Amino acid sequence: MAKARFSITQLPGFGLIAIVTFVMLYLPIIILVVFSFNEGVSQSRWEGFSLQWYQAAFNNTQVRDVSLRSLWLAVTASGLATALATLAALGTTRVGRFPGQTMIYALINQPLMVPEIVTGIALLIFVAAIKVQTGYTGMGYLVAAHTAFCIPFAYLPIRARLETLDHALEAAAADLYASPIQAFRYITLPLMIPGILAGFMLGFVISLDTVVITEFVKSAGQDTLPTYMLGQLRRTVTPEMNAIATLFLALSLVIVTAFFLITRTRGR
Amino acid sequence: MRGHGWKWLLCTPALIVLLLAASGPLLIVAVYSFLSPGNMGGVSWEFTLDAWFRVFFRRDIFEPDLVEWNTAHLQVFWRSIWLSLQTTFICAFLGFPTAWFIATRPRHTRTIWLFLITIPFWTNLLIRTFAIQEMIRNNGTINAVLMWTGVIDSPIQMMFTEFAVLLGMAYVFLPLMVLPLYAAMEKMDFSLVEAGYDLYASRLNVLWHVILPQVKPGFIAGSILVFIPAIGAYVTPRILGGGRTMMLGNLIALQFGQGRNWPLGAALALLMLVVVVGALIFYLRVVGRNDEVRRG
Numbered sequence: 001m002a003k004a005r006f007s008i009t010q011l012p013g014f015g016l017i018a019i020v021t022f023v024m025l026y027l028p029i030i031i032l033v034v035f036s037f038n039e040g041v042s043q044s045r046w047e048g049f050s051l052q053w054y055q056a057a058f059n060n061t062q063v064r065d066v067s068l069r070s071l072w073l074a075v076t077a078s079g080l081a082t083a084l085a086t087l088a089a090l091g092t093t094r095v096g097r098f099p100g101q102t103m104i105y106a107l108i109n110q111p112l113m114v115p116e117i118v119t120g121i122a123l124l125i126f127v128a129a130i131k132v133q134t135g136y137t138g139m140g141y142l143v144a145a146h147t148a149f150c151i152p153f154a155y156l157p158i159r160a161r162l163e164t165l166d167h168a169l170e171a172a173a174a175d176l177y178a179s180p181i182q183a184f185r186y187i188t189l190p191l192m193i194p195g196i197l198a199g200f201m202l203g204f205v206i207s208l209d210t211v212v213i214t215e216f217v218k219s220a221g222q223d224t225l226p227t228y229m230l231g232q233l234r235r236t237v238t239p240e241m242n243a244i245a246t247l248f249l250a251l252s253l254v255i256v257t258a259f260f261l262i263t264r265t266r267g268r
Numbered sequence: 269m270r271g272h273g274w275k276w277l278l279c280t281p282a283l284i285v286l287l288l289a290a291s292g293p294l295l296i297v298a299v300y301s302f303l304s305p306g307n308m309g310g311v312s313w314e315f316t317l318d319a320w321f322r323v324f325f326r327r328d329i330f331e332p333d334l335v336e337w338n339t340a341h342l343q344v345f346w347r348s349i350w351l352s353l354q355t356t357f358i359c360a361f362l363g364f365p366t367a368w369f370i371a372t373r374p375r376h377t378r379t380i381w382l383f384l385i386t387i388p389f390w391t392n393l394l395i396r397t398f399a400i401q402e403m404i405r406n407n408g409t410i411n412a413v414l415m416w417t418g419v420i421d422s423p424i425q426m427m428f429t430e431f432a433v434l435l436g437m438a439y440v441f442l443p444l445m446v447l448p449l450y451a452a453m454e455k456m457d458f459s460l461v462e463a464g465y466d467l468y469a470s471r472l473n474v475l476w477h478v479i480l481p482q483v484k485p486g487f488i489a490g491s492i493l494v495f496i497p498a499i500g501a502y503v504t505p506r507i508l509g510g511g512r513t514m515m516l517g518n519l520i521a522l523q524f525g526q527g528r529n530w531p532l533g534a535a536l537a538l539l540m541l542v543v544v545v546g547a548l549i550f551y552l553r554v555v556g557r558n559d560e561v562r563r564g
Binding site for chain 2: 006008009010011012013014015017018019020021022024025026027028029031032035042043044045080084085087088090091092095098099100104107108110111113114115116117118119120121122123124125126128129144145147148149151155205208209211212216226229230233237241242245248249252253255256259260
C-alpha cells in the first residue's frame with residue numbers, strides 16, 4: 001500500500017468539519033425548497049410533487065401586493081442610493097486627502113456599523129415626530145430610510161472600480177482636447193459602469209432583505225415582503241410560505257450570480 | 269479644480285440623506301433618553317434621568333426609597349452577551365477549518381467554494397431563519413427524522429429555547445467569519461508552513477506557531493463581524509426564541525410596543541450602541557497594534 005504523500009496544506013479533521021459546515025449551511029435551505037413542491041401541508045413528510053403552493057402564492061393578492069411594493073422600493077431606493085454613491089465616490093476617490101474626508105467616510109459607513117434595531121427605533125422616533133407635524137404618511141419615509149441604508153453598499157463597488165481606473169486615460173483625453181465634461185462622459189463614466197451596476201445590484205439585494213428598519217418605519221398598509229413574512233411566521237405556516245421563500249431565494253441567487261460575474265471581470 | 273469645495277459638493281447629496289435618515293435620528297434617540305414617557309407611547313418634554321436609572325435599577329412598588337438592581341434587564345444583558353460570545357465561538361470553530369479548506373483548494377475550484385459561502389451571505393436573513401425554524405419545530409425535519417428512525421418517541425422541544433437562538437445566529441452569521449478568515453489565509457505565506465514541517469514541527473505546532481499568528485487579523489475581524497450583529501440581533505431571537513430567551517434587541521423593541529416607554533427604549537438602544545462602538549474600538553486597537561508589530 002502506497003503511503004499518502006505528505007501535504008503541507010492538510011490539517012487533520014479540517015476537511016471533515018468544512019464539509020459538515022457546507023452541508024449544514026445548505027441542508028435547511030434545500031429542505032425548505034423541496035417542501036415548497038410538496039403536495040400535502042406537511043413540511044416533514046413528502047406526499048408527492050405539486051405546484052399548488054406556488055399557485056396559492058400567485059393567487060394571494062396580499063402576497064402580490066407586498067412583493068410588488070418590495071420590488072418597487074428596492075429599485076427606487078437602490079437607484080437613488082447608487083446615484084448618490086456614484087457622486088460621493090467621484091468626490092472621494094483618486095483625489096488625494098482633503099480636510100473632512102474621515103468624517104465623510106464615517107458618515108457613509110455609519111449604517112454598516114450601527115445595529116439595525118437602533119437605526120430602526122431612531123427612525124421610528126423621527127418619523128413619528130414628522131408625521132405629527134406634516135400629516136404625511138406616504139412611502140417617502142421608507143424610500144429615505146432604505147436609500148440611506150443602501151448608500152454604503154452601493155458606494156463600495158463603485159469606489160473599488162474607480163480606484164482601478166488608469167489616470168492616463170483621462171490625461172490622454174485631455175491631450176486630445178477633450179473638455180473635462182467630455183472626458184468624463186466618454187472615458188470615465190463608461191469605465192465606471194460595471195462598478196455602478198454592481199453597486200445598484202448590491203443595494204437592490206440589501207433593500208429587498210431589510211426587515212428591521214422597514215418594520216419600524218412603515219405606516220399601516222406598507223408591508224413589504226420581509227415584514228409580511230415576519231408577521232406570518234408567528235402563525236402556523238403552510239408550504240405557501242416555502243414557495244414564496246423559494247421564489248425570493250431564486251431572485252437573490254440570480255442577482256448575486258450576476259454581481260459575481262460583473263465584479264470578476266474587473267481586472268480585465 | 270484646485271480647491272476642495274467640489275469634492276464636498278459631490279458628497280453633499282449622499283451626506284444629506286445619511287444625516288436625515290441614519291445619523292441624525294441617533295441624536296434624537298440620545299435626547300429622548302432624557303425625557304419622560306408619554307401616556308400612549310411617545311414622550312413628554314420633561315427632563316429626567318429616570319430612563320437611565322431604570323436601565324439598571326428599579327424601585328420597590330411599596331417602598332419607593334428601596335432601590336434594587338433591575339434583575340430582569342441584567343438577565344437580558346447577560347444573555348445577549350453570553351449568546352453572542354457563544355455564537356462567535358461556534359462560528360470560529362466551524363469557520364476556521366472551512367476557510368482553510370477553501371484557501372487550500374486548487375485555484376479554479378476555489379472560486380466555486382467561495383461562491384457557495386457568499387450565497388447565504390446575500391440571501392435573506394429572514395428566509396434562512398425560517399429554514400432553521402422548519403428544521404427544529406416540533407413537527408419539523410429533525411424531529412421527524414429522529415422519530416422515524418425510532419431514536420425518540422415524542423418530539424424534542426427545540427423552538428423557543430436559547431439553543432434555538434444560538435443555532436439560528438451561528439447559522440446566519442457564519443459567512444461573516446469565513447470570509448475575512450479566507451482573505452487572511454489567501455495572503456498567507458505557505459513557504460513558512462513548509463519551513464515549519466522541514467524543521468520537524470508537528471501539525472499542532474505549525475497550526476499554533478506558524479498559521480495562527482498569520483491569520484490573526486482575519487480571526488479578529490471575523491469575530492467582530494459576528495459579535496456585532498449578534499449583539500444587535502432582533503429577528504432571529506424573535507422568531508426562534510420566546511419570552512424567556514429575549515435579547516437586548518427585543519427588549520428595545522418591546523419599549524416601543526407594549527412597553528410604551530420610549531425613553532427607556534432609547535436609553536437601552538444607546539447602551540447597545542456603546543457596546544458595539546466598544547467592540548469596534550477594541551478591534552481597531554488590536555489590529556493597529558498588530559500592524560505596528562509587523563512594521564517594527
